[in-house]
Amino acid sequence: MTSVPPPIAMLAELTHRCPLSCPYCSNPIALHGKDTELETDTWARAFDEAAALGVLQLHLSGGEPASRPDLVELTRAAQEAGLYTNLITSGIGLTPKRLDALEEAGLDHIQLSLQGTKAALADRIGGYTGGFDRKMSVAKEISIRGIPLTLNAVMHRQNLDDLDRTIDMAVELGARRLEVACVQFHGWATLNRPALLPTREQTIATKKTVAEAEARLRGTLAFDFVPPDYYSDFPKACMGGWGSTGLNISPDGKVLPCHAAETIEHLSFENIRDKSLYEIWYDSAAFNAYRGTDFLPETCQSCDRLNIDFGGCRCQALAIAGDASATDPVCRKSPDHPKVEALLSEVMANPDDSFTYRKLARTPQ
Numbered sequence: 001m002t003s004v005p006p007p008i009a010m011l012a013e014l015t016h017r018c019p020l021s022c023p024y025c026s027n028p029i030a031l032h033g034k035d036t037e038l039e040t041d042t043w044a045r046a047f048d049e050a051a052a053l054g055v056l057q058l059h060l061s062g063g064e065p066a067s068r069p070d071l072v073e074l075t076r077a078a079q080e081a082g083l084y085t086n087l088i089t090s091g092i093g094l095t096p097k098r099l100d101a102l103e104e105a106g107l108d109h110i111q112l113s114l115q116g117t118k119a120a121l122a123d124r125i126g127g128y129t130g131g132f133d134r135k136m137s138v139a140k141e142i143s144i145r146g147i148p149l150t151l152n153a154v155m156h157r158q159n160l161d162d163l164d165r166t167i168d169m170a171v172e173l174g175a176r177r178l179e180v181a182c183v184q185f186h187g188w189a190t191l192n193r194p195a196l197l198p199t200r201e202q203t204i205a206t207k208k209t210v211a212e213a214e215a216r217l218r219g220t221l222a223f224d225f226v227p228p229d230y231y232s233d234f235p236k237a238c239m240g241g242w243g244s245t246g247l248n249i250s251p252d253g254k255v256l257p258c259h260a261a262e263t264i265e266h267l268s269f270e271n272i273r274d275k276s277l278y279e280i281w282y283d284s285a286a287f288n289a290y291r292g293t294d295f296l297p298e299t300c301q302s303c304d305r306l307n308i309d310f311g312g313c314r315c316q317a318l319a320i321a322g323d324a325s326a327t328d329p330v331c332r333k334s335p336d337h338p339k340v341e342a343l344l345s346e347v348m349a350n351p352d353d354s355f356t357y358r359k360l361a362r363t364p365q
């Protein structure tokens with residue numbers, strides 16, 4: 001298939017193990033245990049194949065990637081493959097010695113998660129007492145070494161009122177970029193929607209705060225803003241379109257078009273243990289299932305945003321409309337949009353601040 005461009009980025013979910021238990025996690029509910037994880041050599045081969053395929057950026061993620069004892073080795077393998085390496089981490093498990101080793105192995109960038117700006121709130125959200133203080137120490141160590149840092153603040157109803165302080169903290173910690181990532185409802189976050197869904201007032205205030213801060217901090221701090229999409233008029237161009245710019249590999253080696261793809265149960269996903277990344281990217285049925293826009297319904301075909309948002313998110317279309325090929329119901333033109341309105345009304349009528357914390361259980365065999 002010559003018209004398919006090569007991927008630009010790959011997310012390697014090295015492990016689902018994580019010391020934190022964030023209720024907003026987008027990992028699948030059925031997390032993979034340590035015994036299913038790919039071994040070092042297979043990951044290294046995947047990195048080589050990704051680079052040969054055209055991937056430029058590798059995101060080392062999880063779970064908590066620092067839970068892998070071979071993280072330095074994996075970083076070196078990625079660097080030797082010629083990939084730009086970004087470590088997405090809670091910071092827990094990154095000792096000064098390990099940071100030195102990662103830097104020496106060629107790590108290019110760190111994306112540090114932030115659950116809240118004060119220990120009590122951050123530790124409640126992360127489900128890990130002492131996590132905030134440890135994270136702050138790691139942030140200082142990153143800054144001392146001059147490793148480029150993005151602060152990744154996952155925002156939701158419980159911490160959005162803290163956004164001004166979050167922005168100040170990003171500057172104080174020497175981050176070059178702040179990701180204001182309003183929670184997207186996949187995996188564990190869906191279970192916790194009643195506690196996480198922001199109010200309409202918070203959404204309006206957030207957009208204003210981000211716009212003002214972007215103007216004020218131009219040249220000091222760059223922003224990536226993912227707004228709460230249930231309140232948007234149009235859907236996000238999830239993954240830049242299915243199978244168009246990026247791919248994920250799960251801890252057990254499944255190659256996925258996005259992090260929530262396994263919720264689309266009629267698709268089956270090939271494993272890097274069995275096939276090359278090249279074959280999977282170009283020829284697999286799962287990657288070709290929703291490529292392009294031909295599969296989308298008339299609502300999208302007649303819309304001038306067809307090639308802007310590509311009908312939105314396939315996983316969200318399935319989760320809310322019950323059909324992965326439907327227009328993302330977030331779109332106000334979607335016939336399923338009333339289902340989003342109903343979800344919002346239901347949660348706002350019965351807000352519940354309690355969490356179901358993410359936890360590892362064995363994957364059903």
Ligand code: FES
Pocket residue numbers: 186238239242258259260261312313314315316
């Ligand atoms: Fe799967 Fe959006 S998360 S397409």
